[in-house]
Amino acid sequence: MNLSEIIDGLNDNQSQSVILEEGQNALILAGAGSGKTRVLTHRIAYLVTQKNVHIDAILAVTFTNKASKEMRERLEMLLRRPIRTMWVGTFHGLAHRLLRTHAAEANLSPQFQILDQQDQYRIVKRLMKENEIDESKFPVRKVQWFINQQKDEGIRPGDIDAGHNYFVKKSLEVFTLYEKHCNANGLIDFAELLVRSYELLKNNPALLTHYQERFQHILVDEFQDTNTVQYRWIKQLFNGKNNVFCVGDDDQSIYGWRGAKIENITKLETDFAPIQTIRLEQNYRSTGNILNASNALIAHNKNRMGKSLWTDAGDGELINLYEARTEIDEADYVVSTIQKHINDGTPANQCAILYRSNAQSRAFEERLIKYNVPYIIYGGLRFFERAEIKDALCYLRLMENTEDSVALERIINFPTRGIGNATVEKIREFANMNQTSLFQAATSIASTLPTRAANALVGFIHLIEEMQDHAKNLDLSEKVAYLIKQSGLVTHYTNDKIDKTGSKTANLEELIAAAGQYNHEEDSEMNEVTGFISLASLDSSGDSSAPPTQNVQLMTIHSAKGLEFPYVFLTGMEEDLFPSRQSKDEPHLLDEERRLCYVGMTRSMKKLTLSFAIKRFLHGQSIYAYPSRFLSEFPREYLNEIKQKYGATQENYKKDDIFNQDIKPQANGDLSIGKTVKHGKFGFGTILNFEGEGDSARVQVKFKTAGTKWLISSYANLEFV
Structure with missing residues (x-):
């Protein structure tokens, strides 16, 4: 591949960005529709083909799974060869790869599991219940948000001073319990992936030096969307000898509510100096009037x-x-x-x-x-967030690792097999007291339960053990097909009267197909099952499919x-x-x-x-x-x-003080603008407007004490005065 092939069709600023000399850091300020993905991929192709940079010496970071996949596909077309070993992916995906490779140094079990938002919510909710923290005063979602917000800033519970803020004090209490629970059970949530991978490199200087020297070129897309810990992650990989190539647009920074820091893109000029800024302003998407x-x-x-x-x-x-x-x-x-x-x-x-x-x-x-x-x-x-898919994956997780207590809790009595909440609570209590997994606890207490509960629990334990034994020599898609049938999921969803279209069973069949298409070579640090489970977990944090x-x-x-x-x-x-x-x-x-x-x-x-x-x-x-x-x-x-030409109340829309104006009566059946009505709850009022027909007809009434309300006519039971 020669240089002319790489820059052919690029405008001057795009070409300048692509062929920057090594040793030059760059901020590519890329406007909407200015071809930033093309610049990124052609930059990598230039480094590989013209500067003989090995593909493994390049780190390319994106923000969505879709962008990551698109970048891989474009690069493989440009380079005319596969790039499976290249470190290209989302922040979360790359952090996960790093932690899988160095689980011991990160103080993690090699079989750590990734929590999605739903799993995290259930754990936070249960910890609050067990510790008698009132949900009505401290909503679970707000506490969950607090935990993730701290992690996005790289903050641990020990770093927080709650002061006199009672909400922060209680949320910090849950945060501490949650972190202890996750560490004890080998669990990692999405925010933890980034914090833990940052701390891994920070606390292991030799490992940090290894990756700083390995990644000669660090390319980051959508830089304006980075949060605090993501920025620190990139900054610590930069040693002054390697190069950063950041693409972003401060005018498209719209994720401040989830931790993105627009100031990160302006800090580049000082933290990565000297740096050259190139503006991509030619738009290939919109018309002149729109722009x-x-x-x-x-x-x-x-x-x-x-x-x-x-x-x-x-x-x-x-x-x-x-x-x-x-x-x-x-x-x-x-x-x-x-x-x-x-x-x-x-x-x-x-x-x-x-x-x-x-x-x-x-x-x-x-x-x-x-x-x-x-x-x-x-x-x-998203596909991997659907209930039936999560059910099947939890069986796969438990078959792979019986220490996965989150997976066990989801499917221990699904499909229904007679294991009630009281039994699950006894299992949980035993596990907490003896610092063991729920599966080990279930095995230990089964013989102490009443006959019916014991038989149900033993049946579940034998089911998992039998599935583990039978699936040993099956490939991934065969394992998934086997567990879906053996677990009873197919029978359950086939007989589900609510799922009249059969979409749930069709989704389970699609999961088998997805397992068959999974390319284990891209996640060679893990075994095939763990890699597939991790792919599903990470996908639930990314963008939707088209x-x-x-x-x-x-x-x-x-x-x-x-x-x-x-x-x-x-x-x-x-x-x-x-x-x-x-x-x-x-x-x-x-x-x-x-x-x-x-x-x-x-x-x-x-x-x-x-x-x-x-x-x-x-x-x-x-x-x-x-x-x-x-x-x-x-x-x-x-x-x-x-x-448009409005109807009877057009002039009312034009008045600033609509409710103090004289209203011209207009009629629609029994309804009449300006007419006085009485409501059973809100009392007396005046009709201001009405719209719709039949059961969907609505009427707007200004009540003397309750203010202005829109009511469904068929339910309002208005009494005309």
Whole structure:
């Protein structure tokens, strides 16, 4: 492969990035749609083919499984050979590989298990219950979030001073119990993967030196999304002699709520000096009008590193801005527009509806169903997170390692085999008292139980032991097929009356296929079963698989990052929704909301539609809203403003103080705007508005003491006065 093949088709700044001389650290400030993945892969190809850098001397870090897979595939095509031994993957995946390779030095059992979010939640919940910590005062989710937040900062329980903060004090108590439990049982959660791998290198200087010398080139994608411990992980691998090549965009930093530090990208200039910054500003995705409006919007953020996207593809169409009467009107407009695109031959998957909050999807789903437009919610439940898949994998985990108490707790009585909660509690108590695994505890106490409970427990123990013995000489896919049948899972889900479509049994068959396709060579540090189990656990922390192609895509703007669609509908552009109420009074949070809007707008390739509603029913209440401030932050010359003719209450939407205005009576059957009604709970009130028909008809009433509420007409039982 010669140099011309590597840089062919790259623009000047991309080429400059790819052929940087060794010994030069670099920050590639890559705007949306500027070809950053291409730059990363071609940079690696350049190092391997032109500078004779061995593939094992390169560390490439991504943020999603999808990006990691794409990078591998592109590199193999460029280099025309497999790269199985190369260290390329997500932060979590690479940290896991490091810990598997050096489990002893990390004070871990070689068979340590990875906890997903659900497993972690159940353990935290049980520890709180056992220690009589009131869930009503200290919600499990908040305590779980506290634990993960500390780990993202690289903080251990002993580093925390709770002071007089009672929530922190109690959460710290749970954190300490949780860490003790995980250490005793060989458990690692996602955040722990990063903390433990960082501490592994920090506490073993010789090992750190080995990897610093091994990885001559460290390439990191989406650098603006790194959290504290991820930044430290990269920084400690840098010794001043190897090179870092970071690709990121401060304008697309939208994950502050989960620990990402936008300041990390600005710290590069001091922590990795000298470093060269190259800006990729030519956009290959969107039209000129979309980019110009996006540039104008993001320019309102201060302390940017600065860049301005441009394209040579022309201005394209103006951005549609639709002013809707309600969220139903907004959904009608969006779906009817999509339907027109589909009727004109546009594939449904080229249309995406983006929203700030998941709660907004309801109105769009209702209209899509009504108009028989196929759709899918992107970012839904991933394959390895499905209950039936987790059940099967827990059997596989227990067959591989009977010390896996988390797996045992999930499937000890599933499918039902007569082992009740009282028996499980006795097993747990014995295990805690004797510092042993649940499986060993079950074996020890079986003979002490009443006959029925003893028989059920012995039956389960024999089942696992028999499965272990029979599966010894089977390959991975045969093991999975065997356990699914022998455990009773197939019979259970086949007879499941709720699963009328047979999707659960089909998913179990797909798991067998996934086991057959698993490439053990990429995880050679582990045996085949452990590698496959780890792959499944890590997949549940990453991005969703691409949805089917025949559907309109619905997703949050956060989920849309990294994706692109010809037709994008960015909805709910209202104050208190976007930007959110929690963010608009905090400058750094408002900046992140603006970056999120920028990300949403730059997902569009061909046509962008923005929409807002004057009135929205959300979270159980009706809200009158002002258009988002973001809509006023780019010139109107890029907009095609669309306003519908409203009905009887149009003038009421235009008034700032709607409830103090005289309301012109308009009738709809028994309902009449301005009419006085009485409600059994809320008392007397005045009808302000109504919408819908039949069972879905709603009426808005301003009550004298209870305020304004939207009610379902068929259930409200209003008495007309």
